[in-house]
Amino acid sequence: MSLPVTEGLLVIVSAPSGAGKTSLVNALLARDARLHIAVSHTTRARRPRETDGVNYHFVAREGFMAMIARAEFLEHAEVFGNLYGTSAASVAAARAQGRDVILEIDYQGARQIRARHPDAVSIFILPPARATLAERLANRAEDSAEVIARRLAEARIEMSSHHEYDYLVVNDVFDTALDDLSAILRAERLRTTHQRGRLGALIGQLLSAD
Numbered sequence: 670m671s672l673p674v675t676e677g678l679l680v681i682v683s684a685p686s687g688a689g690k691t692s693l694v695n696a697l698l699a700r701d702a703r704l705h706i707a708v709s710h711t712t713r714a715r716r717p718r719e720t721d722g723v724n725y726h727f728v729a730r731e732g733f734m735a736m737i738a739r740a741e742f743l744e745h746a747e748v749f750g751n752l753y754g755t756s757a758a759s760v761a762a763a764r765a766q767g768r769d770v771i772l773e774i775d776y777q778g779a780r781q782i783r784a785r786h787p788d789a790v791s792i793f794i795l796p797p798a799r800a801t802l803a804e805r806l807a808n809r810a811e812d813s814a815e816v817i818a819r820r821l822a823e824a825r826i827e828m829s830s831h832h833e834y835d836y837l838v839v840n841d842v843f844d845t846a847l848d849d850l851s852a853i854l855r856a857e858r859l860r861t862t863h864q865r866g867r868l869g870a871l872i873g874q875l876l877s878a879d
Contacts, residue, residue: 675866677705678769678857679760679786681779681834682850684794685824687806689840693794694773696847701854705768707760710736713751726756743785746777749819753778769854776830783833790857792850793834797841799824 684690698704710726712733721727728736733752736742745754755772763770772782782789796802802824806817831837836853840846857863865872 675767675863677703677764677767678854678863679764679782679789680769680771680854680857681782681789681791682771682773682794683776683779683791683827683830683834684840685796685802685827686820687802687809687824688794688796689805689843689846690773690794692843693840693847693850694771696843697771697850697854700847701851703767703769704854705763705770707755707763707770707772709753709755709774710742711751711753713749713753744772744774744778744781746775746781748775748777749816749823769858776827776833779830779833788862790836790853791834792836792838792853793828793831794846795828795831795837795839797839801841 682690682694694706698706708722708724708726710728710733712728712730713725715721715725715727719725730752733745733754736754737745741756741758742754743757743760745752747753753774755774755778760770760772772778774782779791783791796805799821803817803821806820838846838849838853
């Protein structure tokens with residue numbers, strides 16, 4: 670039986686810098702064809718291994734501000750002096766195709782999304798220890814010692830918002846954390862509120878007096 674296409678889930682994934690959020694999301698995308706990552710716009714400089722349009726849409730601050738004025742963002746926030754935002758149109762288009770959309774955003778953006786979409790699924794990824802967080806940031810070799818210190822200070826603010834999220838995942842053993850994320854998605858897809866649209870015809874047949 671062919672099932673109708675229903676609107677995809679909206680999934681928020683947040684974490685402090687160094688918790689392994691991006692690596693986990695990339696691995697999740699590789700194993701789950703129904704997922705779509707929302708590529709954010711940002712005003713920060715592109716890093717050597719990043720590709721415009723893949724990792725981020727890199728734009729000038731003036732262009733970003735113009736997008737805010739046109740109300741083109743589903744959410745936007747300033748982090749470490751750089752602006753980040755998610756295109757509302759691209760997210761809506763992907764969800765209309767039945768894709769589950771992952772938003773890799775910080776706690777500020779997550780609050781904006783939940784205000785507009787209370788049905789969004791939110792996941793916060795925690796490191797197993799603060800020392801692990803510091804070690805991972807140092808091993809990335811992308812930031813100066815001063816920037817790492819700022820990121821660690823910001824991490825405490827980020828992690829203090831953990832109670833606002835639906836799920837908490839500790840990224841200690843990578844494969845275990847990845848399995849946890851997959852389990853969350855599977856459970857959310859099976860919720861009655863999400864399944865009712867897909868299974869309406871089947872339920873109607875099963876409840877029919879004929």
